[in-house]
Amino acid sequence: MSGKVILYVAMSLDGYLAKKNHAMDWLLGESAREDIDNGYAQFYDTIGTLLMGATTYREIIEHLSPDAWPYPDKPSYVFTSKAYPAQPDVHFIRNSPSQILHEIRKTSQQDIWLVGGARLIHTFMSKNLIDKYIISIIPTLLGEGILLFAQREEAEIKLSLIEQRSVDGIVELHYIPRKKPE
Secondary structure (H helix, E strand, C coil): CCCCEEEEEEEECCCEEECCCCCCHHHCCCCCCCCCCCCHHHHHHCEEEEEEEHHHHHHHHHHHCCCCCCCCCCCEEEECCCCCCCECCEEEECCCHHHHHHHHHHHCCCEEEEEECHHHHHHHHHCCCCCEEEEEEECCCCCCCEECCCCCCCCCCCEEEEEEEEECCEEEEEEEECCCCC
């Protein structure tokens, strides 16, 4: 299948996606080194579209990259019910995840990056819309915050580990959902 939905995300060692106030500044860290190839550029080249929630969008434009949109060459869809100032290549939508995936796949064969946040990830998981999980574990203990995988009411999701690697103390795990027996 083309246009796979890939959850590419980082979490703290204790399972948090963001601090309690939604801040993700801890991801940059004091020891972030630009001279180390962590595979991001290679991953980004495979992506045609980005999906994110409004809180993630606000955190990016207000704190992580306030001077310029960091994804200018790719269409980005922000799931929100609020109005935001127009920005090139950024679309603010109220569509259901299934609807927007159908629309994106009609025009692009490239993969789709599910950036975050936690509520949007939960929605995609509950509808079995994630084709691959790439989770980087950052060696930081936040102690509290927004859990990547908060308590879920849906049935468990079984995953198969297909790749793992470690770069500069960060562990990156690649999973795909297990196929259900027929």
